Structures are given as C-alpha cells and as structure tokens.
Amino acid sequence: MNFEQRIPREASARLFEEAQEYFPGGVNSPVRAFRSVSGPPLFIREGHGSHMIDEDGNRLLDFCCSWGPLIHGHDNPHIRERVIETVLRGTSFGTPNRLGNQLGKLILDNHRYVERIRFVSSGTEAVMSALRLARGYTGRNKIIKFDGCYHGHVDSLLVKAGSGLATLGTSSSAGVPETVARDTLVLPLGDRDLLERTLSEHSGEVACIIVEPIPANNGLLIQDRSWLECLRIKAWKHDVLLIFDEVISGFRVGFEGAAGLYDVAPDIITFGKVIGGGFPVGAYGASKEIMDYIAPVGPVYQAGTLSANPVAMAAGLAALEQCLAPGFYVEMAARTHRMATAIEAYARERNYPVHVPHVGSIFWLAFGTERIERADQIDAANMQYFKIIHHELLQTGVYLGPSGYEVGFVSSAHSETDLQEGVAKICAAMDVAFGENQTEKS
Numbered sequence: 291m292n293f294e295q296r297i298p299r300e301a302s303a304r305l306f307e308e309a310q311e312y313f314p315g316g317v318n319s320p321v322r323a324f325r326s327v328s329g330p331p332l333f334i335r336e337g338h339g340s341h342m343i344d345e346d347g348n349r350l351l352d353f354c355c356s357w358g359p360l361i362h363g364h365d366n367p368h369i370r371e372r373v374i375e376t377v378l379r380g381t382s383f384g385t386p387n388r389l390g391n392q393l394g395k396l397i398l399d400n401h402r403y404v405e406r407i408r409f410v411s412s413g414t415e416a417v418m419s420a421l422r423l424a425r426g427y428t429g430r431n432k433i434i435k436f437d438g439c440y441h442g443h444v445d446s447l448l449v450k451a452g453s454g455l456a457t458l459g460t461s462s463s464a465g466v467p468e469t470v471a472r473d474t475l476v477l478p479l480g481d482r483d484l485l486e487r488t489l490s491e492h493s494g495e496v497a498c499i500i501v502e503p504i505p506a507n508n509g510l511l512i513q514d515r516s517w518l519e520c521l522r523i524k525a526w527k528h529d530v531l532l533i534f535d536e537v538i539s540g541f542r543v544g545f546e547g548a549a550g551l552y553d554v555a556p557d558i559i560t561f562g563k564v565i566g567g568g569f570p571v572g573a574y575g576a577s578k579e580i581m582d583y584i585a586p587v588g589p590v591y592q593a594g595t596l597s598a599n600p601v602a603m604a605a606g607l608a609a610l611e612q613c614l615a616p617g618f619y620v621e622m623a624a625r626t627h628r629m630a631t632a633i634e635a636y637a638r639e640r641n642y643p644v645h646v647p648h649v650g651s652i653f654w655l656a657f658g659t660e661r662i663e664r665a666d667q668i669d670a671a672n673m674q675y676f677k678i679i680h681h682e683l684l685q686t687g688v689y690l691g692p693s694g695y696e697v698g699f700v701s702s703a704h705s706e707t708d709l710q711e712g713v714a715k716i717c718a719a720m721d722v723a724f725g726e727n728q729t730e731k732s
C-alpha cells in the first residue's frame with residue numbers, strides 16, 4: 291500500500307524529528323508515536339469544540355478527544371472560564387481547598403456506588419491505590435484480572451496470562467519482577483467456570499477481582515450484564531473485593547458509569563479521564579468502611595503533592611456539572627448510536643467486514659463480521675485495514691486514535707453535522723480499504 295500524502299505534514303515531521311532528541315521514541319506516551327499507522331504523528335497546536343488544528347494548519351474533526359477526557363470537546367467555555375478564574379488565585383497550595391470539597395460533594399451526591407472518594411493525579415495512580423487498598427483491607431496479596439482489560443501501567447497489572455493451563459501471570463513489560471507478576475491471576479473474560487475454579491483453588495489468597503466493566507482499551511469488548519453480575523456474586527461468595535476500573539467508562543456512559551448503567555455494585559471504583567475536565571485527575575471511591583482503611587484514618591498509606599489540585603478540581607467541576615444537565619447522556623448515546631449504525635449499514639450493503647460496537651458515546655471500528663467480546667477474538671491481521679482507514683481519514687480531515695485497538699469518542703461539542711461528516715468520511719475511507727479502489731492502489 292502506497293500512503294500518498296495529500297495534506298501538508300512538514301511542521302509535524304520537523305517537530306517529531308526534534309522530539310527524538312529529547313524523548314525516547316520522540317514521545318511521552320508510546321501510542322502517540324504513530325507506530326501502528328503511517329507517517330509522523332501530528333503535533334496539535336490547538337483545539338476548539340469538535341476540531342483540532344495541527345502545526346501545519348490542518349483542521350481535523352477529532353474522535354480521539356484526548357483519549358476520552360474531553361466529553362465536552364476542546365476549549366469548552368465553562369471549563370475555560372472556571373480554570374482561568376481559579377488560576378488567578380494561585381495554582382497549588384498543598385492544603386485542603388474548597389474546590390475539592392465541591393467536586394467531592396457533586397460526585398457523592400450523584401453517584402450511588404461511592405460513599406467516600408480520594409483524588410489522585412492519574413488513572414494509573416487511582417488503580418495502583420485501589421489495589422493497595424484492596425490488599426490492605428483483606429490482608430491478601432493475589433489479584434484477578436482479565437485478558438483484554440487495561441488498567442494503566444501499574445506493575446502488578448502489566449501482566450499477561452502465562453502459558454498452558456496455569457492462570458498465573460507473567461509480566462508483559464521488562465522491569466516488572468516475576469515475583470510481582472505471580473500474584474496476578476489472568477483469566478479470559480466471560481469464563482465463569484474458570485473464575486470459580488481459580489477462586490476456589492486460591493481460596494483465602496485473593497484480595498480482589500479487577501475488571502473494566504466496559505473494556506475499552508483493546509477494542510470495545512462489550513460484556514453481558516449477566517457476566518458482571520456473576521463477578522459480583524462470586525466476589526461475595528469468595529469474600530474478595532470487586533473493583534470496577536471506570537477510568538474510561540466513569541462519567542462517560544452515564545454519571546454513574548458502568549456501575550449505574552448495568553446496576554451492578556462494585557466494592558471499589560477507580561476514575562480518571564472525564565473526571566478532570568482535561569486536567570490530570572484520577573480518583574478512587576468506595577464505602578466509608580473500606581475507604582477508612584486509607585491514611586490518615588487507616589493503615590493503608592497513599593498521598594500526593596498535587597492531589598486535588600485546585601485548578602484541576604475547577605476543571606472537573608465545570609465538566610461534571612455539564613454532564614448533570616437533564617438528558618445529557620441520553621442525547622450523547624443517541625447521537626453516537628445514529629453515527630455507528632449509519633457506518634454499519636453502509637458497510638453491510640457493500641459486504642465490508644466492519645461493524646461498529648458502541649455504548650454511550652464510545653465507539654469502535656471492528657473488523658470482521660462476528661461480535662467481538664474477548665481479546666482473543668481480535669484478528670491482528672485486520673489492523674492493516676485500520677492503517678489504510680486512518681491514513682485516508684487524516685487526508686480528509688478526521689482524527690482517530692492512531693491504533694485499531696483504540697476506541698473513538700463523541701463529545702457534546704460534536705454537532706449533528708459533524709457526525710454526518712464523520713460518517714461520510716469514514717465510509718469513504720472504508721471504500722479505499724475494502725472497495726474496488728483498493729486493488730488499484732495496492
């Protein structure tokens with residue numbers, strides 16, 4: 291495949307070359323390097339509403355939305371005003387502050403599944419702290435996670451299933467000690483018998499089961515409610531804690547996230563992304579009883595110099611207040627549904643092997659005709675199609691996350707016209723990847 295450039299990318303290319311001198315691979319987070327798609331990564335200069343402008347001046351309709359945080363799009367006026375107002379009073383005090391109270395209250399008043407919350411500065415930090423809390427609360431070390439769920443770059447979760455029948459994990463990153471990995475048991479999503487067997491075999495050793503209730507970091511692997519309910523029941527039965535990692539789904543598929551959407555109550559929930567309105571915020575929450583294990587009340591230590599930073603709290607408040615507007619989530623889901631089904635209908639008419647799983651305002655371009663619910667059902671060979679589609683979309687001014695394993699996000703700043711434009715351009719890109727043009731070009 292010949293990836294012809296029809297948009298200028300010189301400024302981005304130059305900046306990326308310079309960045310190689312400063313950062314490993316030229317980036318500060320690996321997927322940004324565009325290794326699974328063509329060309330240098332775009333350096334983005336600014337964003338407004340549903341669009342971003344790169345350093346070459348290309349205007350792009352953005353479906354990446356900073357990987358999820360920007361549920362109100364770029365440069366949202368309410369968030370901007372609150373942030374500026376806050377910045378004018380100083381940016382950090384290392385003390386409790388009123389804005390932290392306000393965001394805490396707003397969340398607890400509107401979320402049935404948490405009674406106490408602790409703010410941290412990233413999703414990874416939230417997950418890391420939640421695991422420590424689960425281990426401190428239960429006095430046990432082992433954790434159960436699922437293949438296809440991502441929980442940030444926490445040591446004990448950078449673990450994949452070991453070979454053979456053993457579910458004992460082996461580390462998926464250099465630098466993670468095998469002794470750490472061995473405390474993580476990795477299971478396939480949806481295997482109820484194996485879960486039961488694992489919990490029985492390791493009776494008295496398991497602190498928690500952690501799951502992305504809506505796995506959205508390895509494609510969008512939408513789960514049955516009954517499976518989430520099974521996790522809840524088995525966690526109770528075996529007296530282990532259930533952690534929902536809602537860093538993506540929290541405040542995204544509903545104010546109460548996946549817990550509310552499926553009405554399944556976990557013991558601990560982790561948050562990130564949307565909660566910070568575009569600033570670095572994470573959080574974890576649980577019942578008062580569990581959260582009272584955290585210092586200074588309890589024995590589990592966890593702290594942060596910039597935790598509940600006032601500017602970040604102001605941004606989070608302005609973001610979440612807008613999410614509480616009546617009908618907000620219903621409208622977002624309806625728009626995303628229309629967009630996803632329009633793309634699917636186009637693909638079906640032409641026999642393109644594409645479907646578009648979606649929930650709330652999250653969608654994924656999935657290749658193949660079968661419903662995909664587990665990581666092992668994704669065919670890596672199909673990612674060549676994503677590469678073509680991604681390239682075509684950049685040429686026509688649409689930005690998707692630069693990997694076929696990443697989901698897309700719709701924001702409240704995406705107008706009906708934006709979404710129709712997105713559909714038309716994604717369909718045109720599918721024509722290039724799957725249509726007759728493809729044979730001419732390859």
Ligand SMILES: *Cc1c(COP(=O)(O)O)cnc(C)c1O
Nearest residue numbers: 412413414440441442535537538
């Ligand atoms: C993004 C994400 C994380 C990690 O959050 P960071 O802010 O990138 O550290 C953890 N869990 C899930 C489910 C995520 O989507």
